[in-house]
Amino acid sequence: MRKNYSSEFKARLVLEVLRGERTLSEIASENQVHPNMLTRWKTEAVKNFSQLFEKEASKTKQMEKQYEDKIDELYKQIGRLTTQNEWMKKKSDF
Numbered sequence: 001m002r003k004n005y006s007s008e009f010k011a012r013l014v015l016e017v018l019r020g021e022r023t024l025s026e027i028a029s030e031n032q033v034h035p036n037m038l039t040r041w042k043t044e045a046v047k048n049f050s051q052l053f054e055k056e057a058s059k060t061k062q063m064e065k066q067y068e069d070k071i072d073e074l075y076k077q078i079g080r081l082t083t084q085n086e087w088m089k090k091k092s093d094f
Contacts, residue, residue: 013031
């Protein structure tokens with residue numbers, strides 16, 4: 001039966017390995033993980049470091065677009081309400 005490890009657990013162990021304060025074998029035995037598994041997690045983490053920053057930039061751009069879309073929608077609504085308000089003023093003057 002395979003064990004499933006959480007992302008947080010994997011990240012914590014990989015960071016510990018990358019710090020280099022203890023050997024990979026020490027970290028593996030202390031956390032009851034096979035050293036090959038730690039090596040695989042480390043390799044995967046190092047390989048995907050650049051994606052971490054790409055995702056952040058992508059999220060920021062997506063949030064900016066949503067913000068701009070919301071502002072555009074609010075300006076359209078202001079225009080409609082202003083037009084309706086002017087129309088109501090003209091109708092009430094008669």
